[in-house]
Amino acid sequence: xxxxxxxxxxxxxxxxxxxxxxxxxxxxxxxxxxxxxxxxxxxxxxxxxxxxxxxxxxxxxxxxxxxxxxxxxxxxxxxxxxxxxxxxxxxxxxxxxxxxxxxxxxxxxxxxxxxxxxxxxxxxxxxxxxxxxxxxxxxxxxxxxxxxxxxxxxxxxxxxxxxxxxxxxxxxxxxxxxxxxxxxxxxxxxxxxxxxxxxxxxxxxxxxxxxxxxxxxx
Amino acid sequence: xxxxxxxxxxxxxxxxxxxxxxxxxxxxxxxxxxxxxxxxxxxxxxxxxxxxxxxxxxxxxxxxxxxxxxxxxxxxxxxxxxxxxxxxxxxxxxxxxxxxxxxxxxxxxxxxxxxxxxxxxxxxxxxxxxxxxxxxxxxxxxxxxxxxxxxxxxxxxxxxxxxxxxxxxxxxxxxxxxxxxxxxxxxxxxxxxxxxxxxxxxxxxxx
Numbered sequence: 001x002x003x004x005x006x007x008x009x010x011x012x013x014x015x016x017x018x019x020x021x022x023x024x025x026x027x028x029x030x031x032x033x034x035x036x037x038x039x040x041x042x043x044x045x046x047x048x049x050x051x052x053x054x055x056x057x058x059x060x061x062x063x064x065x066x067x068x069x070x071x072x073x074x075x076x077x078x079x080x081x082x083x084x085x086x087x088x089x090x091x092x093x094x095x096x097x098x099x100x101x102x103x104x105x106x107x108x109x110x111x112x113x114x115x116x117x118x119x120x121x122x123x124x125x126x127x128x129x130x131x132x133x134x135x136x137x138x139x140x141x142x143x144x145x146x147x148x149x150x151x152x153x154x155x156x157x158x159x160x161x162x163x164x165x166x167x168x169x170x171x172x173x174x175x176x177x178x179x180x181x182x183x184x185x186x187x188x189x190x191x192x193x194x195x196x197x198x199x200x201x202x203x204x205x206x207x208x209x210x211x212x213x214x215x216x217x218x
Numbered sequence: 219x220x221x222x223x224x225x226x227x228x229x230x231x232x233x234x235x236x237x238x239x240x241x242x243x244x245x246x247x248x249x250x251x252x253x254x255x256x257x258x259x260x261x262x263x264x265x266x267x268x269x270x271x272x273x274x275x276x277x278x279x280x281x282x283x284x285x286x287x288x289x290x291x292x293x294x295x296x297x298x299x300x301x302x303x304x305x306x307x308x309x310x311x312x313x314x315x316x317x318x319x320x321x322x323x324x325x326x327x328x329x330x331x332x333x334x335x336x337x338x339x340x341x342x343x344x345x346x347x348x349x350x351x352x353x354x355x356x357x358x359x360x361x362x363x364x365x366x367x368x369x370x371x372x373x374x375x376x377x378x379x380x381x382x383x384x385x386x387x388x389x390x391x392x393x394x395x396x397x398x399x400x401x402x403x404x405x406x407x408x409x410x411x412x413x414x415x416x417x418x419x420x421x422x423x424x425x
Binding site for chain 1: 267268269270271282284285286287288289290291292293294295296297301304305306308309310311347
């Protein structure tokens with residue numbers, strides 16, 4: 001299991017591994033939005049929570065189809081499925097590796113991008129917390145979508161269509177945490193719901209992903 | 219310790235390919251599958267490996283005994299030869315990759331990235347993966363594709379060594395591996411007959 005995690009991380013950091021793709025996208029979005037909208041701090045501060053969350057979500061989406069497609073193409077997915085590692089575990093590790101290479105960097109860079117969007121200072125803490133709590137759900141749900149579309153050629157479009165609706169609750173509650181934080185209101189309810197979605201996804205979806213993967217490999 | 223297959227039927231893409239396949243292997247024995255393209259060799263091997271369920275019949279084999287090698291070698295292009303092998307060794311809970319490197323004549327290539335290997339060298343690495351699994355039953359799909367004559371002989375020796383150590387092998391191949399002791403099974407005998415039109419439930423067509 002650890003070996004699989006280390007391999008996936010090593011592959012992500014090597015040439016062509018796709019590490020930084022999501023991060024670059026997030027950065028570009030946060031830089032371009034003020035240029036497109038105009039530099040008024042009030043406007044930007046109002047939309048900053050939503051923009052940052054939408055950006056994080058799309059950045060996650062960008063690298064989803066790599067989770068299984070590359071392993072499927074070179075045959076290692078077949079070999080992994082016949083290896084003594086439970087497929088549920090392998091799927092969870094893949095989701096974890098995706099989060100470590102996509103979600104975690106987004107969490108860490110988000111305060112800097114908040115600065116670009118004039119995010120009110122009270123909201124920084126909640127931005128980081130909500131992303132840290134919410135992005136694991138994005139990776140786990142995305143892994144499920146990737147498992148569903150693994151055998152398909154050019155399955156990226158279908159993958160986005162399948163996964164986006166499942167991302168909506170995370171987006172709604174995540175952005176709500178940040179906007180309430182920015183206004184100085186209590187954030188308990190949306191944060192609890194966000195954590196609940198993540199916990200539920202992490203608990204249930206690896207089993208669904210592994211099952212779907214077994215069917216797709218037949 | 220043995221692999222017993224009785225009356226196995228398997229399908230590809232929802233279409234029955236083979237039926238009534240029976241054979242048994244005991245320790246130290248090898249089985250070579252032959253048959254024309256599309257007769258179901260890969261389908262049978264995937265069924266044996268547990269990647270797809272059998273339509274009927276039984277595969278009697280101790281759990282966690284089978285190591286499967288497909289057409290694709292499952293190599294990561296940006297990892298080196300040693301890193302690729304070490305990964306699979308870790309997955310199978312073994313740690314000795316040196317024997318496999320030496321026996322497959324990969325020692326000199328150990329530090330090279332898999333993307334810079336020739337097709338035959340990749341194949342050798344894919345076969346070295348089998349040796350680090352430490353599993354007794356090798357299920358091999360066309361293992362000698364793109365290997366040169368010397369490497370085929372090398373591979374024959376390794377299979378013989380594996381058999382001598384009490385292992386088993388099921389190999390789908392078109393060429394002579396130099397394994398005279400191996401039993402040969404011609405799969406074209408087991409071709410599934412198409413179900414008669416009009417029988418069967420109408421709904422089944424949509425399942």
